[in-house]
Amino acid sequence: MAMKRIGVFICHCGRNIAGTVDVKRVAEEIGKREDVVLSTTYVFMCSQPGQKLIEDSVKKYNLDGVVVANCSPTLHEKTMRNAAARAGLNPYRVEIANIREWAAWPHEDNPEAATRKAIRIINATIEKLKANASLEPIEVPVIRRALVIGGGVAGMQAALDIADSGIETILVEKEPTIGGNMFRLSETFPTLDCPQCILTPKMNDVAGHPNIKLYTYSEVDDVEGFMGNFKVKIKKKATFVDWNKCTGCGECLRVCPAHADSEFDLKMAKRTSIYIANEQAVPLKALIDENSCIRLQFEKKVKEGKIKPKKNVKICSKCADVCEPNAIHFQNNEEIVEEEVGAIIVATGYEVMPAEAFPELGGKYPDVITSLQFERLLAPSGPTAGIPRRPSDGKVPESIAFVHCVGSRDPQNGVPYCSRICCMYTIKQAMLVKHAMHDAAVYDFYIDIRSNGKGYEEFYHRAKEEYGVNFIRGKVSKVYRVGDKYRVQGVDTLTGRIVEVDVDMVVLATAAKGSSTVKEIAKKLRIPYDEWGWLKETHLKLKPLETPVGGVYIAGAAQFIKDITDSVSQGSGAAAKVMALLSKPELEKEPLLAKVDPEICAGCGRCKDQCAYDAITIDPVRHVSVVNEALCEGCGACSANCPTTAIQVVNFKKGQVIRAVDVLAEVF
Amino acid sequence: MGKKVMFYPGCTLKGVAKNLEDSTVESARVLGYDFIELPGWTCCGAVYGLAQDSVKFTIANVRNLIKAQNYGKEIGDNRLIAVCSMCYNNLRRAHIDVMKNKDKLKTLDLFMDEEANYEGNINVLHYLQFLKNDVGFDNIKKMVKKPLKGLKVAPYYGCLLLRPEEISIDDREDPHILEDLLQLLGAEVVDYPLKNECCGSYHTVDKKEIVGERTYKLVSVAKDMGADVIATSCPLCFFNLDKRQEIAKKKHSEFEHMPIVYFTQLMAIAFGLTSQDVLHFDKHYISPEEVLKKWL
Numbered sequence A: 001m002a003m004k005r006i007g008v009f010i011c012h013c014g015r016n017i018a019g020t021v022d023v024k025r026v027a028e029e030i031g032k033r034e035d036v037v038l039s040t041t042y043v044f045m046c047s048q049p050g051q052k053l054i055e056d057s058v059k060k061y062n063l064d065g066v067v068v069a070n071c072s073p074t075l076h077e078k079t080m081r082n083a084a085a086r087a088g089l090n091p092y093r094v095e096i097a098n099i100r101e102w103a104a105w106p107h108e109d110n111p112e113a114a115t116r117k118a119i120r121i122i123n124a125t126i127e128k129l130k131a132n133a134s135l136e137p138i139e140v141p142v143i144r145r146a147l148v149i150g151g152g153v154a155g156m157q158a159a160l161d162i163a164d165s166g167i168e169t170i171l172v173e174k175e176p177t178i179g180g181n182m183f184r185l186s187e188t189f190p191t192l193d194c195p196q197c198i199l200t201p202k203m204n205d206v207a208g209h210p211n212i213k214l215y216t217y218s219e220v221d222d223v224e225g226f227m228g229n230f231k232v233k234i235k236k237k238a239t240f241v242d243w244n245k246c247t248g249c250g251e252c253l254r255v256c257p258a259h260a261d262s263e264f265d266l267k268m269a270k271r272t273s274i275y276i277a278n279e280q281a282v283p284l285k286a287l288i289d290e291n292s293c294i295r296l297q298f299e300k301k302v303k304e305g306k307i308k309p310k311k312n313v314k315i316c317s318k319c320a321d322v323c324e325p326n327a328i329h330f331q332n333n334e335e336i337v338e339e340e341v342g343a344i345i346v347a348t349g350y351e352v353m354p355a356e357a358f359p360e361l362g363g364k365y366p367d368v369i370t371s372l373q374f375e376r377l378l379a380p381s382g383p384t385a386g387i388p389r390r391p392s393d394g395k396v397p398e399s400i401a402f403v404h405c406v407g408s409r410d411p412q413n414g415v416p417y418c419s420r421i422c423c424m425y426t427i428k429q430a431m432l433v434k435h436a437m438h439d440a441a442v443y444d445f446y447i448d449i450r451s452n453g454k455g456y457e458e459f460y461h462r463a464k465e466e467y468g469v470n471f472i473r474g475k476v477s478k479v480y481r482v483g484d485k486y487r488v489q490g491v492d493t494l495t496g497r498i499v500e501v502d503v504d505m506v507v508l509a510t511a512a513k514g515s516s517t518v519k520e521i522a523k524k525l526r527i528p529y530d531e532w533g534w535l536k537e538t539h540l541k542l543k544p545l546e547t548p549v550g551g552v553y554i555a556g557a558a559q560f561i562k563d564i565t566d567s568v569s570q571g572s573g574a575a576a577k578v579m580a581l582l583s584k585p586e587l588e589k590e591p592l593l594a595k596v597d598p599e600i601c602a603g604c605g606r607c608k609d610q611c612a613y614d615a616i617t618i619d620p621v622r623h624v625s626v627v628n629e630a631l632c633e634g635c636g637a638c639s640a641n642c643p644t645t646a647i648q649v650v651n652f653k654k655g656q657v658i659r660a661v662d663v664l665a666e667v668f
Numbered sequence B: 001m002g003k004k005v006m007f008y009p010g011c012t013l014k015g016v017a018k019n020l021e022d023s024t025v026e027s028a029r030v031l032g033y034d035f036i037e038l039p040g041w042t043c044c045g046a047v048y049g050l051a052q053d054s055v056k057f058t059i060a061n062v063r064n065l066i067k068a069q070n071y072g073k074e075i076g077d078n079r080l081i082a083v084c085s086m087c088y089n090n091l092r093r094a095h096i097d098v099m100k101n102k103d104k105l106k107t108l109d110l111f112m113d114e115e116a117n118y119e120g121n122i123n124v125l126h127y128l129q130f131l132k133n134d135v136g137f138d139n140i141k142k143m144v145k146k147p148l149k150g151l152k153v154a155p156y157y158g159c160l161l162l163r164p165e166e167i168s169i170d171d172r173e174d175p176h177i178l179e180d181l182l183q184l185l186g187a188e189v190v191d192y193p194l195k196n197e198c199c200g201s202y203h204t205v206d207k208k209e210i211v212g213e214r215t216y217k218l219v220s221v222a223k224d225m226g227a228d229v230i231a232t233s234c235p236l237c238f239f240n241l242d243k244r245q246e247i248a249k250k251k252h253s254e255f256e257h258m259p260i261v262y263f264t265q266l267m268a269i270a271f272g273l274t275s276q277d278v279l280h281f282d283k284h285y286i287s288p289e290e291v292l293k294k295w296l
C-alpha cells in the first residue's frame, strides 16, 4: 500500500547544510507534493528535541512514512528509525535523504545548485520510501561460546575477560606455546618490566581457567556459519608426542642428537629436534620437529622408497628411550576437531621484516640483525643470558649501531607507514645495552623520535641524559663489513655532515607487518585486510574492533602494530563486544535481505555464484534458489545478476530503485 | 662475419675511452657479433640530457632512436647496444620517457619534420644486459681462453646503470650482474660494498678536491677488501677513479694506487685479445700492466 501521509524533516545541521542549501525553500517545494502532509525544517534533527519532533509529528499527523533529509544514513538512520518506532511507526517506513554529503558539502560554492539537488534527492527518496514494506527484525539463535585466534597478549586478555564472564572460550594458537611476541621481549618500555614475569601469570591463568579450552600448535582450518552460529574446524598439528602423558620434564631434550634453529629465539640459538618452545612454555610439552628428527626423516625416506632399511639397524629413538611416562610415540597425530561458537576474535599479531630484505644495510651479514632478534640477546632468559653476543663469533660487542625506520616510512623498500613502536623499543634496547655494558659505544640513528605515549618522552630523555646513548639524527645509507667490523655510513642532518662509524654489531628496527598467516585466516572468515597484512576495521575511529562480518572482531597488533598497553586494551575491548553479543539468547538482525519469488525463479544459480556470504543454495527438489536469512547481508549482488528479477532485496526492489533513479535523472 | 647488431659508441669512446670501444667491439666479435656503429649518431646529451624534464633535452636521444629505427629495419634487428653507462642511461630514459608521455613524443615528432616518427620499438640495452640475456653467460664461458685466475676484482657500477630504478640493469641496491660475468672470466670477485656509491661525477671539473676524496675512499675500501683492480663500464667513473688518484695521493700520503679497468678489457684479455690495439693501456693514468701481466 503506497504511503499517502508522509512527513519530511529537513535538518540544518547547524550551518553545515543550511549554510549552503536554502532549507526553507526545500521545505516549501517538498510541501507541495500531494503525498506529503508535513514538510518542515529543524536545526539539529539528531538532537533530543529533533527526535521529539518526529515522534510528535507521527502522532499528530498520523504519518505513514517519514523522510529525514540530513547527513549520511551510516550516522543517524538508526536514531531516526528509533524515534519513529517510539511513536508507533514501523521503523522501515523511515528513510534518510543525504543532503549534507551529497548536496551541501560538494556544492558549497554554488548554493542554488545545492538547493535544487537537495530537492531532487528528497523527491527520489520519497519515491523509494513509498514502496517500502513494514518489516520486523529477524531473530537468530546464539551459541554462547567464543573463539579467539592467536594467543599473544591481546588474544589472551580477550580470552580471559570473556571466560571470566562465564562464557566458554576456545583459544587457538599456532605455536606450541602461548605468549606471542611479548614473551620474546627483554624488558618492556617505558616501565622496564620483565615481560616474562608479568606475562606468565596470565599464561597460567589461561591454561588453568575452567572456561578456557586451549589448543596450542593448532590452526583454524575452516569456518562456516554466521554471527551467533559459527562452525569451526581446528587442525591440531602433529607433535609425535602424547601430550596427555608428557610431563614436560625435559629429559628427552638432553639426549636428542639432532638440531635446528629455534623458532622462539628467531634463529639466535639452536634447539634440539624434540623440543619445548621455551622453559616457561604454556603448556610445557615436548614436540618433535619432523624436518630435523633423524628417525622421522628416515621413516619418511623409507616410505617414499628412497632408501631400503637394512635389517636390525637401530634408528635413533633416544628421546623415547629416556621418556619415563612413555609419551613419545613417533606417530603422526595430526587431528581435526570441530567446535561451535557464536563469536570470533582474531588476534594474530604482527611480524617484522627480515634483515635479509635490506642487503644495503648489511642484512646479509650475520651480525646485522633485527631488533626482535636482538630482544632475545638482551633477554635474561635468552640464549646469551642477557649479555648480547655476536652471532658470528660469540664476541661481546664493544660498539653497537641501531638504525630506526628500516623499511618503515619507505614505500620503495618497505612500507609507507611509521611502524610506531620501533623508536621506543630502540631507545629501550640502547638503554639496556648501556646498562649491561657501561663502556659500550652506542649509536642510535633516527629520522625523528616518535615517543607519543604515557611516560614515553620521559623515557627517551632518560636514555639521553642518564645513559649517554649517542643519538644521531639522520639516515643510514649503507652498512658493510671491513675486516672484523661493520662500517655504518650515514648522515648527521643536524650538522649536515657525513658520519661513518665502525661497530661490532648493527641492529635494524625493521618494519612491522601483519602476520604472514593473515591472508589465509582472513579469507576463511571473509574479513578484509590490506596489502601489508593488517586486518581492516569497520571504521578506524568509531569501530576499530569490528569487521564487516557480524560476530567477527579484531584485537591487538593484528589490526595495526601497537604497543602492549594498546594491545591489551583492544583485547579487553573486543571481549566486551563479544560478551554483549553473546549476552542475548537470540540475535536481532536487520530484515533488509534478499528474498526469492519461487514463482519466477528458474533455479539457474547465478545468484549463488555471486554471493560472497554463501547464503544461497538451490533447492534440489523445487529447483529454486533459497536464501539463508542468517547468512545474507543484503548486499544485492544476487539481485543485480538475476536474469528474471526473481531474487530481490527487501525495500530495495528493482521498481523502487528505478523510480528513485528516474527522479534523480530528470533534467533540471 | 658475425651477426650485425647496432652499437652506439658515444663521444668519449671515440677519444679518451678508445680502450672501452675497442675492447667492447672486439670482445663482441669473439662472441659472434658484428657491432655496427649506428650511422649518423649524435650526442646523447651527456649530463644535460635528462637533467630537466624538458622536451628540448630529449630531442638528441629521440633522434638517435629514430636513426636506430631506420637502420634497424635495414638489418632486421631492433637492439641498440651502448656500453658507456651515461649513453645507456640517457638513451634508455629517453625511450621510456616518450613512451610514457605520448604528448611529448608528438611534440618532438612535429618538431623534427625531416625525420620519420619514433615508433617506440628500439630496445636499448647495456652491453652487460646483452651479454647476459642475449649472448648467454654459458656461451661467454666457452670463449674464455685465459681464465683470470687469481685476479681480484672489485666490481664498480656507479650510479648510471642502476638509477633511476626504471632503467636499472639489476637490483638497484645489490646488483650482481657484473660479478657474475667476472666470475665466468675466472676472476675472483671481492665483496665491494661501495659498488654503487657516487664517484663524484662532474664535480671533477670544478671541485676536483671532492672527487679526490671520493676516489680516496672508493679505492681504499677496494684495497681493504683485497682487490687488485676496480672494474667499471663508465668512462666518467673511470676517469675519476683513475686520474683523481693523483689528488688522493697528494692529500693522503699513505694512499696506495690501484689500476682501474673497463670490464670489457678484462673480457678481451680472458678471450686472448691482448694486443694494445685493443687494450690501449696508454689511456690509463695508473697502468694496469703490472697487475695484469700474468695474462697478457
Ligand SMILES: Cc1cc2nc3c(=O)[nH]c(=O)nc-3n(C[C@H](O)[C@H](O)[C@H](O)COP(=O)(O)OP(=O)(O)OC[C@H]3O[C@@H](n4cnc5c(N)ncnc54)[C@H](O)[C@@H]3O)c2cc1C
Pocket (backbone or CB within 6 Å): A149, A150, A151, A152, A153, A154, A155, A172, A173, A174, A175, A178, A179, A180, A181, A182, A185, A187, A188, A189, A190, A218, A219, A220, A347, A348, A349, A350, A351, A352, A371, A372, A373, A375, A421, A425, A428, A515, A517, A518, A521, A555, A556, A557, A558, A562, A563, A564, A565, A567
Ligand atoms: C623489537 C620489539 C620490541 C618491543 N618492545 C616492546 C616494549 O618494550 N613495550 C611494549 O609495550 N611493546 C613492545 N613491543 C610490541 C609488542 O611486541 C606488541 O605490542 C605485542 O606483542 C602485541 O601483542 P599481540 O597479541 O597483538 O600480537 P603478538 O604478540 O604478535 O601475538 C600474536 C599471536 O598470534 C599467533 N598467531 C598468528 N597467526 C595465527 C594463526 N593464523 N592462528 C593461530 N595463531 C596465530 C602468533 O603465533 C602469536 O602468538 C615490541 C615489539 C618489537 C618488534
Ligand code: SF4
Pocket (backbone or CB within 6 Å): A241, A245, A246, A247, A248, A249, A250, A251, A252, A253, A285, A286, A322, A323, A324, A325, A326, A327, A328
Ligand atoms: S621426556 Fe617425555 S615427559 Fe619429559 S618432556 Fe620429553 S616427552 Fe615430555
Ligand code: SF4
Pocket (backbone or CB within 6 Å): A404, A405, A406, A408, A409, A417, A418, A419, A420, A421, A422, A423, A424, A448, A449, A450, A509
Ligand atoms: S616508530 Fe620510530 S623508528 Fe619506527 S617507523 Fe616510526 S619513526 Fe621510524
